Amino acid sequence: MSKTSPSAPGLHVDSLLAHGGGGYDRATGAVVPPIPTATTFVRDEAYELRDPGHLYSRDDNALFLKTEKLIAELEGGTESRLFASGMAAIAAVARTVKPGGTLLVQSRIYWGTTLFLRKLCARNNVALIEAEAGDLQVFLDEISVTKPDLVWLEVPSNPFLEVADIRNIATRCKEMGAVLCVDATAATPLILKPLSLGADMVMHSATKTLNGHSDLLGGVVTTADADSEAWAFIREERKLAGAVLGSFETWLLLRGLRTLSLRVERMNANTRALAEFLHAHPKVETVLYPGLSSHPQHDLAESMMTGGFGSLLSVLVKGRKEEALKVAGALDLFQRATSLGGTESLVEHRFTIEGESSGIPENLLRISVGIEHIDDQISDFDQALSEI
Numbered sequence: 001m002s003k004t005s006p007s008a009p010g011l012h013v014d015s016l017l018a019h020g021g022g023g024y025d026r027a028t029g030a031v032v033p034p035i036p037t038a039t040t041f042v043r044d045e046a047y048e049l050r051d052p053g054h055l056y057s058r059d060d061n062a063l064f065l066k067t068e069k070l071i072a073e074l075e076g077g078t079e080s081r082l083f084a085s086g087m088a089a090i091a092a093v094a095r096t097v098k099p100g101g102t103l104l105v106q107s108r109i110y111w112g113t114t115l116f117l118r119k120l121c122a123r124n125n126v127a128l129i130e131a132e133a134g135d136l137q138v139f140l141d142e143i144s145v146t147k148p149d150l151v152w153l154e155v156p157s158n159p160f161l162e163v164a165d166i167r168n169i170a171t172r173c174k175e176m177g178a179v180l181c182v183d184a185t186a187a188t189p190l191i192l193k194p195l196s197l198g199a200d201m202v203m204h205s206a207t208k209t210l211n212g213h214s215d216l217l218g219g220v221v222t223t224a225d226a227d228s229e230a231w232a233f234i235r236e237e238r239k240l241a242g243a244v245l246g247s248f249e250t251w252l253l254l255r256g257l258r259t260l261s262l263r264v265e266r267m268n269a270n271t272r273a274l275a276e277f278l279h280a281h282p283k284v285e286t287v288l289y290p291g292l293s294s295h296p297q298h299d300l301a302e303s304m305m306t307g308g309f310g311s312l313l314s315v316l317v318k319g320r321k322e323e324a325l326k327v328a329g330a331l332d333l334f335q336r337a338t339s340l341g342g343t344e345s346l347v348e349h350r351f352t353i354e355g356e357s358s359g360i361p362e363n364l365l366r367i368s369v370g371i372e373h374i375d376d377q378i379s380d381f382d383q384a385l386s387e388i
């Protein structure tokens, strides 16, 4: 049999990624897979499926499988499932908690997650406990006392860039029989592998750096144990509830993944340099970025992350809301838009979105650092900060 793909063992992930998971199209030899457009698949005269793997495209298709296999490989997991968005992936995991159960979520994380979990848990009679993960002992005690079914962490957190101690939290979760899922969107699997630190599952909004081009919505969950009860539920949930990713989006995602390692490398280097520049700037009060030695969890971040600290950072400018908005308004290269992880740099004033009650400081600007030249990024912030 001829070798159809660069096989995983021994290859660096960069190589796997560059080949989009490897393998050419069997029918034509094309180096890029076709986009499967059929929703249904025929049976033969004896009513057997022509291909047992293909029945109806809400279940599965060859492109999902290829992309999921590549992501599972990146995460060091056993199986992945793609979803129609990051939120659809979060919803599938959160719904593993049955009525009467308990869900413990880290507070001060992605606003959409917090908002959704509050509504879902209230509707489904699930006790929702929100706790800060910055103080490890407090969070561990919370797990022991509340005995949650599911613990949800976000590392690093968005927009505060807090870094939870996955290793110790995973150990306590195992002792207490809780499932631990980590949203590692802001890190990417190249930097942070929660499964290797003991988490049961890892989730990403593929909308962000995995795809990296701000042109699709997608989500993915990967498990360490494909035989677990929670995973069986998630697998079934995707098929039955039907929050599948479209074939075209899957194809775009796989194309985006081909350059993931290059993009992450550049974004990481840029973010570090920009963080250092901002940290030293007289108009800046604080920079939130785990790569700075001034970050309260810098050593912890260093012990869990490899090759960088991600491309997300937040900055508290000196002054109030007016000054923050003035800086955001004066930026030229950094586009004023939500989201993160694209090739283009973005800036967002989260206070405007989430409001007073969210606890977001009014002078905070969240920055997603893209792949532009670092000198242009720095000079854009330099001129914008000179406006206040």
Ligand SMILES: *Cc1c(COP(=O)(O)O)cnc(C)c1O
Residues within 6 Å of the ligand: 085, 086, 087, 088, 110, 112, 113, 154, 158, 183, 185, 186, 205, 206, 207, 208, 217, 218, 219, 340
């Ligand atoms: C964007 C984001 C999500 C939600 O993903 P969507 O693809 O927008 O549904 C979840 N978690 C984090 C950390 C995010 O940045």
